[in-house]
Amino acid sequence: MHLSAMLDSAVRKAGDQEAVVYRDQRLTYRELAVAVRRAARVLRDAGLKPGDRLAVMTYNTPAFLLAAFGAWHAGATLVPVNHKLRTSEVERLLRHCGARLAVVDEAIGARATDAAAEVRWLISRPDEEGGAGESDAPSFESLIERAEEWDGARTTDTGIAQILYTSGTSGRPKGCVHTHRGIALTATYTAVTLSLRPDERFLICMPIWHASPLNNWTMGTVLMAGTVVLQREYEPRGMLEIMQKERVTSVFGAPVAFLAPLRAVPDFQEFDLHSVRAWAYGGGPLDADSARILMSAYGSTNFHQVYGMSEMGPVGSSLSPAEQISKAGSIGRGGMPGVDLRVVTVEGKDAAAGETGEIWLRSDTRMVGYLDDEEATGKVFSGDWYRTGDLGRIDTDGFVTLVDRIQDMIITGGENVASQEVEAVLRGHPDIVDVAVVGRPHPQWGETVVAVVVLRDGAELTLDGLRTWMTPLMARYKIPRELVLRTALPRTPSGKVTKPVLRADLTGC
Template sequence: MNLISMFDESASRWPTKTLLHYGDEAFSYAQIQALSCRAAQVLRDRGVGQGDRVALMCFNTPYFLIGVLGALRLGAVVVPVNHKLQKPEVEFILRHSDARLCIIDVALGVAQRIETEACLLGTGDMAGAADVGFDHFDTLVQRTEAGELPAPVGDEALAQVLYTSGTTGQPKGCLHSHRAVFTTALVCSAALSMTHNDRMLIAMPIWHAAPLNNWTFGTLLMGGTLVFLREYAPRGFLEAIARHRVTLTFGAPIALLAPLELADFDSHDLGSMRLWIYGGGPLGEDMAKRLMQRYRTTQFMQVYGMTEMGPLGTALFPEDALRKAGSIGRSSLPGVQVRVVAEDGSATPAGQVGEIQLRSEAAMRGYLNDAEATRAAYTPDGWYRSGDLARVDEDGYYYVVDRLKDLITTGGENVYSKEVEDALSPHPDLADVAVIGRPHPDWGETVVAVIVPRPGRQPDSEALKAFLADKLARYKIPRDYVVVDTLPRTPSGKLQKHLLRHGIGAPAPSLLSTFKDIHA
């Protein structure tokens, strides 16, 4: 089904019902529908039409959702952009996606520095940002009358380009059709037994695939209510749940762990919650027990998936959260097939390690402008190669043990070591660089740079961080720097990162108190 047809059906069933809570504001389904039609006219007045790419670099705000729906009404393609990225990273995505227009929050420092051929529109609070040099999307929507809109595009038309990191260090754009995104929403709403009575808190960045496709579109499909938290903060997270009687929410494990450090955690009324969903890394038994004890519930569900798959994959349901702690489950979500295979494609027996592969109607069409990477991502019979290595236990539960690619997952954010290495290598004090992930009890992993200094140089860690500050999003910048004489390489020059992980990849101490500083 086309996503606009899906949304309009919900709006016709529940026109006066609250669709969205945002701070003190509330929007009904009919109001968001009308505003999205006005947004479509604003975009069309600036040359956007069917197939054009509309980028959105925003916090979790009503006008992100209004912009997405407005673009989709025109048959345009939505390109969500990570609001933590720096100037060169944003410019690459706008250029690579051939974005016709970009809606960007004026509170972002990068907003005034981007160089692009795309038309720029600001969103958010314009106070103190009057000199940005481009029009304000929110105001234009409020002042513009909706014109006659085109008929919805077909189900197989492109709906999104979702960017994820690639092995070359540059992001890759995953192409998702309306049908694929609808499938993701349908599967997730079914897996959670969602109804129109549910209230879903979107606290993680909405430009991520799961908050957008799984939980936002899943809620819209069922006629439920969304609660947007502009940006995650532990106290704001708890307050939003209590104030709006939230029933469902999703976050990285750190988003559930960080509130436990608040002295008044127990004073917040969380009794409305029926399910806490987490992803981006498993929870060990001790941490799962701690969460259940402090939140006074056993209703924690882990989901595993990736952007290329919708994101859909497997789930570890509440009844197994302690018994199989650390697992990503044994059951795939409805409509998803999963297998773990050896290098020769044969099924992996219990106790052995193989690659997780998945297949679903929600899978991406391919990578934008990268036929070679698209071919490499799939087996000849259509299974997506996740790149994750997993062990299967005697009961059929999957445990991720390593990655074929050098992906680092920190606080639910994906960091590719190659991208960080490419940014750090030009520093004049460095002769060689390798970036690895070190296990961390709260973040999943923390980014570590192993560096070889040039003769006579003594690199300073703070200077290296400053060197990267305008090149990489903050969560990608290494927290620790380990100095070595040489990096282990094969005779052909290939870096042997497994030796680095074994030698210096010891787990880091818990640093929950630094949550806000690190992921600001």
């Protein structure tokens, strides 16, 4: 299915249903479809042609959806851009994807518009009456309001819908090329996995330009003709306020997004969150204790973990509510509906119970390949399978637990150390609130294990004290030989620690 046809289908099914809620702004599906056709006209008049790439760099506002569906309606390709990137990073991305037209939130401003002078920028001002702002140029919203509707020919569902850049946790971001059909299937498989319904009111509080909030949850909600509720940018209290006010039924976040309100919102228990029937999380597992804490705090056992990769849509596997405690830390058993999952040993065989191997995924949602990078594409494809680069271990019940990223495995003195295993132990230390474990090059050992930690306020910790605490818990070769204290860890907007940044900082290169 072409993604603009998905919107048309929602109009036919539920034209008067709320499609988008943003602060005090509300659009029904019928109103959204009209605005999208006008957005397509604005983009066409600005020079966007079928097959062109439209970069969109906004917060979670209606402008993102209008630009995305407008581009698809006009036969163009959407390039979501991380709103936290610096100018040089934006320029590199725009040059790589070849975009000549872009939509940017005015609050982002020169950080984007100073990049790539040959790109024309349309400025979004979603919160100002009449589109007024610092610039005399009309806003993207005001242009849409005045435009005629455009209804030209669409591309086929095998045409390119998105160039979706990876988060860069394993190096420089790469552009995953996805078709309309692949994204529509991503939305379908996700909707089935979480049992999304037509009366869904799904809160998008994680960045909408990121793979999962966009393709799993926003598109999954549109597929079901539910309501997409937008929080401009995640903030703990703001999330709770919107959930209560809008009677949100489902929400997705990194684990920290649900844990943070318990620490940051003193009157947390005063919020009425009983409308929420599904809590989805991804970007990392929850241990059993954290799962219990969340279930108790939010008064719900209906937590779902989802695991997937941008290269796959993203789709992958899921851990159901019934398994959150008994299989805590696991990503589930096999793939979600529409997805096949294997764990493959270094010998190329399917791993048996107790064995570790690389997680491979297969689905019709898989990307066409990395943009202009045949070499990188060839390395991650094996026939119909996508090689994730994640190491997983299978238990006797067939559940898979992530061991580490292949490139994050530390080899010290000939021994393999899984950084995530060490991190899991360190999270149990009473003074540690956040941690990442990486390897630093060492002339004798090859690599040495380094713990980068964030301590609770007022706490003190020494390397000797840490090593003494860990000695009964882990083999000596796994225990960090260096301790680095930080006030925060570098993370992607999806909550993943950017270990390349940490390693570069530690090595000075």
